[in-house]
Structure formats: structure tokens, C-alpha cells
Amino acid sequence: MTIAVLFISFFALMLIGVPIAVSLGASTLFTMVFATNLPLGSIITQAFTSLDSFSLLAIPLFILAGVLMSLGGVSKRLLHLADVLVGYLVGGLAHGTILASMFFAAISGSGPATVAAIGSFMIPAMANKGYDKGFAAAVTATAGSIGVIIPPSIPFIMFGIVGGVSIGGLFLAGIIPGILVGAVLMIVSYGIAKKRDFPTEGKFPTFMEVVKAFNYAKFALLIPVIILGGIYSGFFSPTESAAVACIYALIIGVFVYKEMNLSKIYDAFLEATLITIPVNIIISFSISFAYLLSIERIPRTIAEFITGISENMIITMLIISAFLFVVGMFIDTISAVVILTPILLPVATAVGMEPIHFGVIMICNLAIGYVTPPLGVNLFVASHISKVSIERISRALVPFIIAMVVVVIILILIPQLSLFIPNIALN
Incomplete structure (x- = not known):
């Protein structure tokens, strides 16, 4: 009864156009009133106390660092470097967009921020050189999804907080998958450009x-080195590294560039x-939503249902991945991480998957949601920049989405792609 009321009210509110943060809070409140005996004040308590977290402070700080670097001249230097390295290839501007997005992802930790910073330069440049504008917007939107895979990643921070998993370990685990996604997107772009x-x-x-x-981009490239080097050398925590990134961005933007x-x-x-404001609202009500799930033991019920289908790790993860793919179409990544981590992480560990490996699989799956309608945040950013309709971009996105799904399957089948660097660095 509780599950039915909670999820039916949540999706009903979303379908009529209610913002997701409001849908999360309202469906939780509605369920508490009509299907539980819980005190109504607990929803407010959970929403406010969820934001009282030192680790969570990393999110607004990394957002600020990304914006400072975008306005401070970092983007164009990374674009120049990417153009020199891959611009000579067939479809070179598309490859440069993907590579520059990978560089910027190591700074911002955000998919939409990456699309905005890189797309504002590269989509017009590709259009002026004769590239199809739908393709230009599609490749930029998809490349932006790497922003939540390559460290530092805001969704990784949320997964680490909610799941009790090492954020530093998750950052390390995202390096090879992020590079793999970028390489596969370049292969697809090359094939389309050639055709x-x-x-x-x-x-x-x-x-x-x-x-x-x-040399031109050296100060920009030092940013991820400072962030990750500081974390793994023990000089500062992920949250402190975000503050250091903000200070560094100000220094190079004002005094160097x-x-x-x-x-x-x-x-x-x-x-x-x-x-940051809407992100924090979403996080707070997502925590309230997840709190109700845990109180009603819904995660355990769902976990038992999934493991009842199969206890084989690969089959279980393929089922979960299909589920996350659909979820990513309708729910933003941070909300999905907060709500689903307590449900799905126990299932993954029950079938023998390392928590860090599962975190990578989960975020990579949800990253596809950045470019899939109807939610597709990157899709809307790219559409706004390119002035191309969502429908036209969506058609151009199909081969890129298929490529990302293939990468997720590869990551499931080969755990060491995620675990190799963490195992070396943390052991």
C-alpha cells in the first residue's frame, strides 16, 4: 500500500508538470498522511538535516569552481589544446569537442556545465564549417555527460555520502570509464563524419x-592534478579540494589569464x-523521500524481489542497468542517486559486486539520462545554444546513446576497468 501510494503520487505529479523537487516532497507528505502513522514533522526534519553535511558542501563549491573557470578563460585554452591534438582527423571539430569536454569534466564535475562551457564555442564553430547542426548539438550534449563520470563528479559525491562509500575511491574509479566513454564517442563521431x-x-x-x-593550457590542466593529487596525498578532503579549486580558479582567472x-x-x-539553490532543494526532498522508503523497509522488499529473479551478478546488473536507463529519462541524476542507492546498493553487494564498481555502473547509466528525453538536461542546454529542436537533436543522438549503453555493458563485464586504479592507489 505504502509503495503504491508513494510512487503513484510521485509519477502522477511529474506527469502533470510539477517540478521534481516539489513532486518528491509532496508525494512523501501525501504518503505519510494517508498510508503511514509517521509524524508529519519528520519530513521537514529530514529535509533540513540532510543539508547539514560537510561532504555535501563540495557540490556548491565544485559548481562555483566550474563557473569561475568557464568565465576565466579556461574553456578556450582547453579547446585549443583539443583542436591541436585531434583537429586534423575526419570530423576533427567533433573530436575536439569530445576531448575538450573530457578536460573540462575534470574541472567542473557537472554535465550541463560542461555542455554550456564547451558548446557555446564548438556548436557555432561546427555549424560554420558545414557540420549538420543537429549532429553538432548531439555530440556536444553526449560529450557533456562525461562530466559526471570523470572526477571530480557531483553524482559520485552524492553516491559516496548516501552509500557510505569512499568518495576518493569513486573519483579514481571514474577515470578509465570516463576515458573509455570519450574514446567510444570519438569512434562513433568518426564513422558519422566519414559517412x-x-x-x-x-x-x-x-x-x-x-x-x-x-604550455598554453598548462594552468587549466593543473586543476585536476591539484584536486586529485591533494585528495590522494592526504593534504585535503574532497570538500576542501573543491574550495582549493575555487581559490585557484580565481587566481588564474584574475592574475594569470x-x-x-x-x-x-x-x-x-x-x-x-x-x-546550487534548486540542487539543494532537490537533495533535501530526495533525502525525505529516501527516508520514507527506508522506514517502510521498501529497499529490502525490492532487493529481495530482484535477487529472487537471479543471483547471477551479470544478469542482475543488466536488469538494474535497464531499470536505471528508464529512470534516467524521468528523474534527475542527483535525485535518482539519493533515492535508489539505498535500494540498489544492497542488491549489488548481495550478488558479489564491489560498492565502488556499482557506483560507477550506476552513474554511467544515469549519465545517459542527461541526453534522453523527456528530462535530458544536456539536451535542452544544447538545444538552447544551437537553436535546434529537441526532436532533431534526439534523432542525431541515437548512435551515441547506443554507444554509451555498450560501454555500460563492457564495464559490467570487466570490473577491473573501474577497480584497477582504486585497487592500486588505495591498497
């Missing part, structure tokens, strides 16, 4: 051109605040 005869720009770079490009002024700094803080 459609998209133009080739530039020439094979000389050694000195590569050195100059790295000299592209930041007081007006841009104000704009950066304003933009980061406007992004």
Missing part, C-alpha cells in the same frame, strides 16, 4: 605545436548560486 563527408580541419601537429598547446574582473566574479557567484 557524411564532414570537413577536415588542420594538419597533423608537430611536436613543438603540441608542446606549445600544452587576466580575463576575470569584479563584474565577472559577481556573475560567477550569481550563476553558481542560481544553480
Whole structure:
């Protein structure tokens, strides 16, 4: 009864257009009134106490760091480096977009931020060179999803907090999968560019051109080194690393690149605040939703149902992945992580999967949701930048979505792709 009331009310509210944060809170309240004897004040208590977390502070700080770097000249330097490295290939601008997104992902930790920062430069550039605008928007939106896989990743932070899993270990585990996703997207882009005869720009770079490009972007490339190096050397925690990233971004933007002024700094803080507020609202009501699930022992019921189907790890993970793929279409990644981690993590560990490995599988699955309608946040950002309809971009996205699904299956079948670096660094 409780499960039915909770989920039916939640999806009913979403279907009529109620914002997801409100849908989470309202469905929780509705269920507590009509299907449980729990005190109504507990929903507010859980919502507020959930935000009183030092680890959670990393999220607004990484958002701020990403915005500061975007406005401070980091994006164009990363784009120049990517263009030098892969711009000479068939469909070089598409490859440059993907590679630059991978670089920026190691800074921002956010999919939409990556699309906005890279897409604002690359979508118009591809369109001007004769690329199909639907393809340009699709490749940018898909590449932006790498932003939640390559560390630092905001969804990894949430998974670590909710699941009690090492955030540092999750960051390390995301490196190879993130690179793999980028490589597969480049292969798909190459095939499409070859078939459609998209133009080739530039020439094979000389050694000195590569050195100059790295030198031009060296301060931008140091950011992930400082963040990850500081965490794994023990100098600071993931939250402290986010604060360090903000300070570093200000220093290089103001004193090194000299592209930041007081007006841009104000704009950066304003933009980061406007992004953080809805994220925090979603997190708080997601925690209340998850609290009701745990009180009613719903995670245990669902876990028993899934393991009753099969206790084989691969079959179980394929079932969970299919479920997460569908969830990602309708629920934003942070809400999905908060709600589903307490449900699905026990199932994964019950069939023999390492928690860190499952975290990677979960986030990679949900990352596909960034480019799948109707939610598809990256999709809407790319559509806004390119002025191309969602329908046209969605058609161009099909081969990229298939490629990402294939990557998820590979990650399930080969756990060491996720666990290799954490096992070396943490043991």
C-alpha cells in the first residue's frame, strides 16, 4: 500500500508538470498522511538535516569552481589544446569537442556545465564549417555527460555520502570509464563524419605545436592534478579540494589569464548560486523521500524481489542497468542517486559486486539520462545554444546513446576497468 501510494503520487505529479523537487516532497507528505502513522514533522526534519553535511558542501563549491573557470578563460585554452591534438582527423571539430569536454569534466564535475562551457564555442564553430547542426548539438550534449563520470563528479559525491562509500575511491574509479566513454564517442563521431563527408580541419601537429598547446593550457590542466593529487596525498578532503579549486580558479582567472574582473566574479557567484539553490532543494526532498522508503523497509522488499529473479551478478546488473536507463529519462541524476542507492546498493553487494564498481555502473547509466528525453538536461542546454529542436537533436543522438549503453555493458563485464586504479592507489 505504502509503495503504491508513494510512487503513484510521485509519477502522477511529474506527469502533470510539477517540478521534481516539489513532486518528491509532496508525494512523501501525501504518503505519510494517508498510508503511514509517521509524524508529519519528520519530513521537514529530514529535509533540513540532510543539508547539514560537510561532504555535501563540495557540490556548491565544485559548481562555483566550474563557473569561475568557464568565465576565466579556461574553456578556450582547453579547446585549443583539443583542436591541436585531434583537429586534423575526419570530423576533427567533433573530436575536439569530445576531448575538450573530457578536460573540462575534470574541472567542473557537472554535465550541463560542461555542455554550456564547451558548446557555446564548438556548436557555432561546427555549424560554420558545414557540420549538420543537429549532429553538432548531439555530440556536444553526449560529450557533456562525461562530466559526471570523470572526477571530480557531483553524482559520485552524492553516491559516496548516501552509500557510505569512499568518495576518493569513486573519483579514481571514474577515470578509465570516463576515458573509455570519450574514446567510444570519438569512434562513433568518426564513422558519422566519414559517412557524411564532414570537413577536415588542420594538419597533423608537430611536436613543438603540441608542446606549445600544452604550455598554453598548462594552468587549466593543473586543476585536476591539484584536486586529485591533494585528495590522494592526504593534504585535503574532497570538500576542501573543491574550495582549493575555487581559490585557484580565481587566481588564474584574475592574475594569470587576466580575463576575470569584479563584474565577472559577481556573475560567477550569481550563476553558481542560481544553480546550487534548486540542487539543494532537490537533495533535501530526495533525502525525505529516501527516508520514507527506508522506514517502510521498501529497499529490502525490492532487493529481495530482484535477487529472487537471479543471483547471477551479470544478469542482475543488466536488469538494474535497464531499470536505471528508464529512470534516467524521468528523474534527475542527483535525485535518482539519493533515492535508489539505498535500494540498489544492497542488491549489488548481495550478488558479489564491489560498492565502488556499482557506483560507477550506476552513474554511467544515469549519465545517459542527461541526453534522453523527456528530462535530458544536456539536451535542452544544447538545444538552447544551437537553436535546434529537441526532436532533431534526439534523432542525431541515437548512435551515441547506443554507444554509451555498450560501454555500460563492457564495464559490467570487466570490473577491473573501474577497480584497477582504486585497487592500486588505495591498497
